Amino acid sequence: MIDFSLSKAQQAARDYAHQVALEEMRPLSLECDRTEEIPESFFWNMQRRYWGGAAAQARAYGQDEGVKQENLLSVISQEEMAWGDAALATAIPGPGLAAPPILSQGTPEQQARFLSIYMDGQLHWGALALTEPGIGSDVAGMSTTAVLDGDEWVINGHKHYITNGARADLIVTFATIDKRLGREGIRPFVVPKGTPGLIVGRIEKKMGLRASQTAELIFDNCRIPKENLLAGRGEKKEGFKAAMGTLDATRPMVGAMAVGIARAAYEAACEWLREELPAGYPPHKRRAWEEELKELGQEIEMARFLVWRAAWMADRRIPNSKEASMSKAYAGALVMKATATAVRITAPGEESERKLLIQKWFRDAKVFDIFEGTAQIQRLVIARRLFPNIDIP
Amino acid sequence: MLDFAPTEEQEEIRKLAQSIALDHLRPHARKAEIEHDSPNELWLTLAQTGLTTPFPEEYGGSGPLEAVTYSLIAEELAYGDPGLALHIVGSLMGPLTVWLAGSREQQERYLPPFGNSTSGYLQRGSLAFAERTGGYTLADIHLQARRTSDGYLLNGTKRDVVHGQRADLRVVLARLAEHESEGPEGKLCAFVLPGTQEGLSIQAEEEKLGLQAAPSATYLFNQVQLPAEALLGETGSSGVVRAATLYQILRAAIACGTARAAFEYCSAYARERIAFGRPIVSYQGIAFIIAEMAMKLDAARLLTWRAACSWDRGEADETLIHEAESAQRQAVKMAQAATTDAIQVMGGAGFMQDHPAEMWMRDAAAME
Numbered sequence: 001m002i003d004f005s006l007s008k009a010q011q012a013a014r015d016y017a018h019q020v021a022l023e024e025m026r027p028l029s030l031e032c033d034r035t036e037e038i039p040e041s042f043f044w045n046m047q048r049r050y051w052g053g054a055a056a057q058a059r060a061y062g063q064d065e066g067v068k069q070e071n072l073l074s075v076i077s078q079e080e081m082a083w084g085d086a087a088l089a090t091a092i093p094g095p096g097l098a099a100p101p102i103l104s105q106g107t108p109e110q111q112a113r114f115l116s117i118y119m120d121g122q123l124h125w126g127a128l129a130l131t132e133p134g135i136g137s138d139v140a141g142m143s144t145t146a147v148l149d150g151d152e153w154v155i156n157g158h159k160h161y162i163t164n165g166a167r168a169d170l171i172v173t174f175a176t177i178d179k180r181l182g183r184e185g186i187r188p189f190v191v192p193k194g195t196p197g198l199i200v201g202r203i204e205k206k207m208g209l210r211a212s213q214t215a216e217l218i219f220d221n222c223r224i225p226k227e228n229l230l231a232g233r234g235e236k237k238e239g240f241k242a243a244m245g246t247l248d249a250t251r252p253m254v255g256a257m258a259v260g261i262a263r264a265a266y267e268a269a270c271e272w273l274r275e276e277l278p279a280g281y282p283p284h285k286r287r288a289w290e291e292e293l294k295e296l297g298q299e300i301e302m303a304r305f306l307v308w309r310a311a312w313m314a315d316r317r318i319p320n321s322k323e324a325s326m327s328k329a330y331a332g333a334l335v336m337k338a339t340a341t342a343v344r345i346t347a348p349g350e351e352s353e354r355k356l357l358i359q360k361w362f363r364d365a366k367v368f369d370i371f372e373g374t375a376q377i378q379r380l381v382i383a384r385r386l387f388p389n390i391d392i393p
Numbered sequence: 394m395l396d397f398a399p400t401e402e403q404e405e406i407r408k409l410a411q412s413i414a415l416d417h418l419r420p421h422a423r424k425a426e427i428e429h430d431s432p433n434e435l436w437l438t439l440a441q442t443g444l445t446t447p448f449p450e451e452y453g454g455s456g457p458l459e460a461v462t463y464s465l466i467a468e469e470l471a472y473g474d475p476g477l478a479l480h481i482v483g484s485l486m487g488p489l490t491v492w493l494a495g496s497r498e499q500q501e502r503y504l505p506p507f508g509n510s511t512s513g514y515l516q517r518g519s520l521a522f523a524e525r526t527g528g529y530t531l532a533d534i535h536l537q538a539r540r541t542s543d544g545y546l547l548n549g550t551k552r553d554v555v556h557g558q559r560a561d562l563r564v565v566l567a568r569l570a571e572h573e574s575e576g577p578e579g580k581l582c583a584f585v586l587p588g589t590q591e592g593l594s595i596q597a598e599e600e601k602l603g604l605q606a607a608p609s610a611t612y613l614f615n616q617v618q619l620p621a622e623a624l625l626g627e628t629g630s631s632g633v634v635r636a637a638t639l640y641q642i643l644r645a646a647i648a649c650g651t652a653r654a655a656f657e658y659c660s661a662y663a664r665e666r667i668a669f670g671r672p673i674v675s676y677q678g679i680a681f682i683i684a685e686m687a688m689k690l691d692a693a694r695l696l697t698w699r700a701a702c703s704w705d706r707g708e709a710d711e712t713l714i715h716e717a718e719s720a721q722r723q724a725v726k727m728a729q730a731a732t733t734d735a736i737q738v739m740g741g742a743g744f745m746q747d748h749p750a751e752m753w754m755r756d757a758a759a760m761e
Contacts, residue, residue, distance in 0.1 A: 002403075002461050004699040005706070007394035065394065072395055298696065298719040305695035306688075309397045326688040376681070383680035386687060390664060390672055392680050 004305070009065055010076055017077035020049055021084025029085040030353070032211035033360050038091055043123050046092045071249065071311035075256035079304065082260030086364050087211035089257065090163055091125075094118055097163065098126025098172045100246040101188045105230035114170055114190055127168035128246065129159040129217055137377045139174065139240070140183035144219060146175040151226045153189060155197075155219040161371075165215030166200045169193045172230070173219070183240040188230040197222030208363030248321050251328040251372050252310040258331035258368040259303045262338035265361045266296050268354050269342040276349050289345050296338055303331040322385035329378035332369040339365040397695075403462050409442060410466040414473025422474035422749060425606035431480050433515065440514035445485060446507060448492040452500060453508020457492075460639060460704035464646040464697055471650025472657075474749075475756040476606025478647050483555025483607055486640050487518015487562040493639070494583050494625040494632030503562055503585065519560035520640060521551035521586075521612060528761055529644060530718050531581060531637060536567040536614065538582065538624075545569070545584065545624065547617040557610025558597045563588070565612070566637060569628055583625040583633045592617040603755030634710045638717035642704060645697040645717070648724035648760055649690060655728075655735035655753045656686045662739050662748075673738075682738055686731045693727040696720045728757040 006014065024045050032038050081089035095102070095118050102114050118124050135141045144157025155175055165171065171191045178185040191198055201216030232241075270293055273286060306327040313320035339362040346355050369375050383392050399407065417435050425431050439445040443455030444466060450456055458466075470478035491503045507516045527533025536549035551557070551565060563586040570579030586593070594613040601609070626632050660683055663674035673679045700716035708716075732754040736743030743750045 001396055001400050002398065002698050002702060003394060003396040004702045005394070010395060067394065295722075298723050301699070301719065302692035302696050302723060305699065306692055308395055309691075309695060312395055312397050322687075323691070326691060330688055330692055376677075379681040379684040380677065382684035382687060383674075383677075386660065386683060387664065387674055387680070390675050392675050392677065 006076070007065055007069075009069065010072060013073045013076045014080055017080035018083070020046070021080050024049065025081070025084030025088045028088065030356055030360065032085070032088060034210075036205075036210045038088065038211055040123075042088065043091070043093050047121070047123060068315045071252065071314040072308065075252050075307050075311040078253050078256040079260040079263070079307075082257035083264045084260075085211070086257050086261055087209040090209065090212040093123045093125055095124075095126035095170070096168075097128035097246070097250060098168070098170050098190075100249045101128065101172045101230055102190070104245050104249075105188055105232040107231075110190075110227070110230060117169060124169045125164045125167045127162050127164045127171045127215075129162045129165065129171050129173040131161045132157065132159055137373050139186060142174060142176050142186055143179075144173065144175040145179070146177050146187060146189060146229075148177075148226065149223075152223045153226060153229060155189060155191065155222040155224065157219050158216075159219070160201070160216040161204065162215045162217055164213050165217050166203060166213055171198075171217065173217075175219075186240050189224060190228040190230065191219070191222060191224055192228075195222055195224060207366060208360070209367055210363075244321070247372060248319075248324045249314055251324040251378075252307050252314065252320075254368060254372045255303065255307040255310070255324075255327035255331035258328075258335040258365070259300060259307060261361050261365055261368070262296075262300050262303065262331070262335040265335075265339040265342035265358055265365075266293065266300060268358050268361075269293060269345045272342075272346045272349060272354060276346075276352065276354070278348055278350075281348075292341060293345075296341060299334050300338065303327070303334045306330050322382050325373070325378040325381040325385075328372060329375050329382070332375055332378070335365040335368050397698075399461075399465060403465055406444075406462055407465040407469055410444060410469035411472065413438065413442065413444070414469045414471075414478075418470060418473025418477045419749075422477065422606065422752065423746075425474065425477055425480070426752060427605075429605050429608040431477055431606065435477070436514040439481065445481060446488075446513065447485070448488055448504055448508070452492075452504035453510065453513065454504070460642055460701035461698060463639075464642055464701045467643045467646035468650040468653065468694070471647040472654045473650075474606065475647055475651040475654070475753060476604045478650060479555055479604055479607035479644075482640075482643050482647065483519060483609075484517045484560075486520035486636070486643075487556075487560060487564050489518075489639065490520050490564045490583055490633075490636040491562070491585070491625060493636040494630065496626050499585070499622075499625060506561065516561045517556040517559060518562040519554055519556040519564065520636070521554040521557065521563065521565040522637065522640060523551070523553045525550040525552055525611075529641060529721060531634075531714055534566050534568060534581065536565060538567040538569045538579070538584065538619075540569070540571055541618070544618060544620045547584070547614040547619060549614050551612040551614075552609075553598070554610050554612060555607045557612060558595055558608065564625065566633065569624075571628065580628050581633050581637070582628050583636065584619055584623045585625060586612075586619070586623070590617050590619070601759060603752070603757070603759035631710050634713060635704065638700070638713045639704060641717040641721040642697060642700050644760065645693070645700070645720040645724035648721070648728035648757065649694045649697055651753055651757050651760075652686070652690045652693070652724075652728040652731035655732045655750060656683070656690060658748070658750060659683065659686075659735035659738040659743070662742070666739075679738055682734050686734055689727045690731060693720070693724040696723050725757070725760045728760065729754075732757040 146153045146155050173189050173191050176185040197220045199218040204214040310320050310323040310327040342358045343362045446454040447458040448454035488507045507513050539546045565584050565586050568579035569582040592615040596611045598609045666673045697720040700720040703716050735750045
């Protein structure tokens with residue numbers, strides 16, 4: 001039955017994440033953005049407060065409700081976290097983007113082996129290495145290679161723009177086992193931190209999400225055990241499907257983060273109009289802005305619903321490529337619009353923490369129209385799903 | 394708990410509405426646009442399904458429907474033809490407002506003719522909402538009602554009243570200022586209007602841009618005296634808000650159906666049409682327009698469903714108004730963009746009356 005009300009678990013996930021965002025993220029936000037560094041205390045607080053308490057509680061409620069809802073709980077939390085600070089949200093300890101391919105393509109033994117390290121209460125991260133200097137969305141053109149040599153895979157190649165790449169304990173790396181196979185030859189491999197031949201290159205300087213670590217990784221005859229190939233069920237397309245399946249799960253999360261930033265900017269602009277309006281500000285201008293914000297508020301709600309629907313489909317195991325792309329494309333464009341509007345509205349005001357945050361969100365927003373597939377790639381995915389029998393190059 | 398799937402029962406009703414839309418609405422759309430009316434057989438068919446009598450059985454109705462279910466129906470009808478969908482929904486809002494806001498006596502008086510098994514399908518209702526000074530938001534309602542010794546005195550305007558001229562039951566939304574302290578605006582209320590009354594002028598709106606299949610009228614009120622029993626229910630009850638927001642939600646659903654009709658029609662065209670040796674949809678310049686349409690349609694539909702869910706849950710007036718008006722605003726805006734883009738996808742053919750796209754673009758523009 002169509003229902004837009006949150007269950008107890010969903011409400012709890014939202015409340016806890018909001019509290020964490022408000023208390024642990026907002027106070028650090030500007031400083032971390034300036035220094036491009038995150039204090040270690042933040043990681044420990046998140047480890048304790050979020051993974052230890054809140055998320056566990058929400059998961060427990062979720063189990064009581066007897067419905068599979070990990071994706072929904074995750075997007076609900078992500079929106080709140082990104083409302084707090086999207087860069088800090090990407091740095092929360094945990095397997096992160098390494099989890100989806102391990103869960104979807106790993107054997108039970110591999111899942112236990114790789115994911116158990118995140119359960120010891122210490123600080124651990126995961127990363128997903130897909131992008132290369134020469135390829136982004138066109139994964140079929142991947143040049144990183146994996147060659148089986150006895151009991152080991154030997155990986156050679158160059159990855160970049162890898163979130164948490166330098167601190168990750170496990171990196172799920174996509175590489176081709178045979179370039180002639182195109183995308184059919186792509187496989188995911190788990191590379192542990194400290195493996196000889198795994199070299200961390202430069203850490204990128206970015207327009208926004210500056211506190212989020214974006215690393216370059218070089219694989220120079222990097223040898224990993226044969227058992228670190230995530231082979232799925234051994235079907236031909238598994239490697240490529242893993243890469244794409246990962247995106248179907250992560251795009252709604254990226255969409256949720258975009259919604260969170262958009263909402264933060266929207267709320268701040270509304271507050272500025274209420275609380276910080278300079279004396280002598282023309283009333284007709286204020287009314288015009290209020291109209292524009294009203295419209296924006298409605299668009300934020302639509303973006304959130306697209307995200308929720310895509311996550312709900314993932315929980316129900318309904319194929320959701322099209323809907324995941326819709327949520328990402330819509331939210332990516334919206335966050336740009338919301339933050340740009342907030343910047344324009346508050347432009348005449350004095351410098352304040354609120355204004356600096358709005359400017360930070362504006363810088364953070366742009367990448368949401370790009371990573372996990374640009375706005376154009378999302379439209380391509382949607383169009384290909386709408387017209388499955390037509391070749392849309 | 395969040396859920397985005399209609400129930401099996403809703404899915405069945407939706408399919409029924411879709412088959413009526415494709416068999417009876419789409420083929421009659423051009424004729425209805427020219428004649429500003431619908432064939433009686435259509436109403437007979439609809440009456441047999443019970444879709445046009447969603448009020449209690451005791452008045453001859455087929456039982457109340459949930460707003461979510463009715464949104465699904467309205468979208469399907471508009472997918473058939475937006476003008477005819479509004480023709481049907483506009484009529485329905487007359488008896489529905491009486492059911493939602495009227496007293497028991499008023500329900501007993503006004504509903505049975507609509508539920509009559511042999512002649513009910515000939516009855517038309519109407520609900521006057523928009524005015525000369527605004528659109529379909531509650532804040533734009535200014536028709537003023539003042540209490541007099543033996544009734545109410547009305548002054549103001551109404552426009553775009555579907556079936557306003559020939560309706561058997563005319564309901565109008567107004568503002569009732571009982572006490573000076575309530576300010577000049579007063580509380581939202583609804584009246585049943587007699588066909589002829591001194592000071593009341595009802596003028597058919599003959600030349601419209603779109604939605605001609607839903608014949609509409611303008612009302613001009615100049616010191617119109619109504620008896621006390623013309624007021625539906627009691628002032629301050631939320632029945633009037635529920636009726637007004639239901640109309641907004643259904644108008645949003647009609648906008649979604651209009652957009653879906655345009656989206657599917659231009660998709661089929663783009664699949665068949667060959668340019669430079671390939672179907673035009675294989676070009677990203679065309680494919681992206683259609684992808685965008687699909688995305689924004691889904692977004693607006695979700696916003697509409699959310700408002701409908703809140704209506705069914707009986708949320709507070711303030712919430713209902715916010716959600717219904719958001720849904721209507723976004724769905725209409727989306728439908729205007731989708732129908733305009735559909736013509737663009739079709740190129741010159743889209744501009745021709747051989748195809749319905751140009752009609753849908755005019756229809757969407759006329760929803761303001």
